[in-house]
Amino acid sequence: MLILSEAVGVGHTKAAEALMQGIELLDPSIEVQVLELGRELHPVSAGLLYRCYLNMVTRYPGVWRKVYDYKQNEPLSLWKQSFIYRMFHRTMKDMLNLISPDLIICTHPFSSSSVACLKRAGYTLRLCTMITDFHAHGAWVQPEVDHYLVSGEEVYTQLMKMGVPKEKVSITGIPLTMNFRIKHNKQEMRQLLGIKDMPTMLVMGGGLGLGGMERLANILAKWRDSLQIVICTGHNERLRRVLEAELHHPNVHILGFVNNIDRWMDASDWLITKAGGITCFEALAKRLPLFIYQPLPGHEENNCEFLIRHKLAIRIDTEEEIADWVDKLLCYPQAISFLEQNMQQFQQMLDPLATARAVLAPLRAADEKRSGKYPPVFISKKPATY
Template sequence: MAGVAAALGACYTRRVTSPSSPPLQLLIVSASIGGGHVAAARALEEAARARGLEPQHVDLLSYTPLGFRRLYRQTYFDLVRTAPDFVDWLGKRLDRRPREQRTRQERVMARLTQLISRSLLKLVRSSAPDVVLHTHFLPPAILHARRLRLPQAVVITDYAAHNLWLQPGIGRYFVASDEVAAHLQAVGVEAARVRVSGIPISGRFARAPSQAAARAALGLAPERDVLLLMAAGLSAGVLRGLLEQLATLRWPLTVVIICGRSHELVGVAERETARYRPHDAAQAVHFVVHGFTEEVPRYMAAADLLVGKPGGLTTSEALAMGLPFAVVNPYPLQEEANANFLLERGVGLRLEPLTVAPFKLRRFLEDPPRRAAMRAAARALARADAADAVISSLLEEPLAP
């Protein structure tokens, strides 16, 4: 193993010091637990290709047995939906003493996980990348358990850094905000290893059309306000309850509901909105239901307000679009942290309980100065170029092995 590490280190040194060295060999490792980690990795891949690189992007779970893959995904989502208090307790317990050095129990867990990820280790060894760039905390733990000495960087995909993100051997952490950077430094990470880049998102969010152009392209009435409901991640019950409340709102409003790949949520949205019978067409809410769509950047450009769960990527995308965010039913830990980030900085409001949604939404809609102030606050926090900032950092300040 020492020979492999030495060979990789020598290869890396030659590549970054020689004037005629080939482009940076970049391996991006994500994990498809939710969509955010993979979406961030794809944004990094896009930015790297724009710089003339040929990155390799792999999903950790593609290198694990099918049974583990299903269990890992399902267990996580079942827990956060049915036992959020337990998840919150467990997460805070694991985060009591954040640090990069692993405890015995954490080392045992990393080794157990490594046993089901041998294919990933083989890939890393065979590709001999100059840098391994992670958008999930599990892959660096696996590589550390095997004591692979490779230049590694981590992109933290939320507006908080749980202890699980901290791993020995990480040369650089890319974080969403100054607050996260301050936290890492407070728990022992040297300032030189932390970069405030923002959360990587697709370049499409930096190239979005104007609101008027987006509405025209999507066939949305220009004289009506637009609420974009990102339903993916909501339970069927929460979506049903939210739609029931929105149907009581009296305002010239178009509600665009995007359900992602969930056929269940599409069915719920179509059934609930089909039952809606407005008495006053001019002051009625109009509903539009979609499943998966590639037009999310355009819908965000068209919208006046986004309603949904504050995942790290969705939050970052909304900020890039200057879009106020109404938070619904955040998962414990990371989504709660994202919600707090939005609320503290004047970009968000919280629809909790759902029965207050019509009251809060109407108060927002009928207050143009507040709407403008929230848009300005969102734009001030936007980091649409986060993916390019990460790639630029790795190119301009190479990591030592």
Template sequence: MTRKKILLLSVSAGAGHMRAAEAIRAFADAGGAAEATHLDVMDYVTAGFRKLYTDFYIKLVNKAPALWGYVYHATNEAERDGAVERMRRALERLNTRALLREIALRRPDAIICTHFLPAELLSRAIAKQGLAVPVWVQVTDFDLHRMWVHEHMAGYFAANEEVAFRLRDQGIDAARIVVTGIPIMPAFGQAPARPECAAGFGLDPARATILLMGGGAGLGSLDKVAERLLALGGEFQLIVLAGRNAQALAALRALAERHPGRLLAQGFTDEVERLMACADLVITKPGGLTSSECLALGLPMIVNSPIPGQEERNADYLLEQGVALKAFDAATLEFRVRHLLADPGALAAMRERARRLGRPDAGRRVLERVLAHAPA
């Protein structure tokens, strides 16, 4: 039997969209029913457009989060046929013709978009150029921005029931919406054993352990946050993930030397699930992917200074579900940590609620739905 060819399209503006696509690809590789290829749309645009979409985004959310929040809300409320929106779409079309040529060469049986940009481009290609490939959209947050919603899509995968409701409210047929959760790597559904994982990293599995995460780009003043937490004293261990931020990693390793046996500093790693398995509490930015990984492993969270926009909306969802607390500055973070470490019962209740919300099989469910509807 010939395997179906699935093309996964994402955008390297933040790590989450890419990780969702890689998760679906991993389920395809494991199941063997599909040949999945993942493309970064930014590899098929001009250098200037790439800089705007990736470098500018990272700088904006790190240096001017309030401005990003304004952009997020303004684009959500913008008139679809307004002059600014028409100009934006024209710029995107001019810079992505190479992507359409690549799709034609690869001849996929179905396309899954984990970012709104390729979904918008392909919606137009279906309407204007007769693109016949079914295109599916995976929303990667617990919020729905209007830029995710486009005509001519084969279907939508929603993170939760609220996102599905909002898709219907935007005019998407309920029959084309499936609540799957957000795809995460298969490893997060395999619940690695804490003692084994702790031994691999030189950690004590019996000690309370806090995991501080800065995302793939290592955003936030991680060394300053870590130093304040370590000043609390107590018996807990601290793991800090600096992502690809080499400067932050160097500062953290210097801090670890001053606190032997209490701080493990890590750069970018493909063993996040094993580090999470060592933790009792995660301090993180509330990205859709990271939050979903924590939920799959039943990990309580403190969401730290969420940026206005999608992170703020994700944080609202996590707080409403009772799986996270919110810290908006260093003092509040210290208070939340002290509170949870002093109340194991509260931590245990948060852990159970998180476990019930987890959807570690989201990637498999997405793939099954797409394959079931792919042309014969």
């Protein structure tokens, strides 16, 4: 199996790695490889895409919102798919000829679109696409996709409205690595991480350290005598250096990119973050109460809307709202008991290996058919909705 991601943020690749872990756990005989496709094939073009995206969402969010919203409920036109292929993936066929995968799984719409282009040109392969948000943009939709793996009922319905046959879609949730499947004791994690046993707020801005983190950190710093603040800046080294220079206090911890964010989630009481699909799904799995601050325009605003509507998160936009909630949490933490109950119900519905099982089922069926056995037809079943 070949799992294709793109180096735009961190979430798409984290989902790919979690899926790989699940597949290897269920069937160690399967060889799985994860590639960030654009970076692997054409690093200059992929780097240009990354910088343009970063510029748009940080400096011109209104423009990016219009780009994202334009025909978002329609599949990408063929000329746009062809442009993506020629710009970022034009040598992909040579790579696939070398690897010869039995199945390709895409966790980003660009890689899925380019594989679909190859299939239209006559290249024979099986394509599975995993949508890593709580909302489906039309860029994910191509008729050449054999199987969609989606986070929930609403994405399932959105794909139906865009013409995807229901038998092509499985509701599996978003895959998480083993570290997020178990919630550890909060006090033990604090001791392990070397922080105090006191009310703790975790602040994240995704792998790129976005979402107004500098302003948010300075607002929260007003409570640093009574609130422990852990700020994870991801790969944003400039932001990490700025915050280290601005905030000096034993109760303020500035982290760069870390590989053990699951432990920091276990050690925290609350999380303030933008609305990246993977981060939010990880927090839901850990039952860590979520506050959404400055979601990026487009897909994150849709993620935020989903979480708010299902009472799985609280949105805070202004300094006054942040102040009100921090005071409330410190004086009366039961104020978010409804949120914790809803997250617990959501977490109980999660099957951490559902995505891997959905990927493996058709391959196993094909193997048994070739061997002369006739297994039951694989049917995509929808679990409990949320």
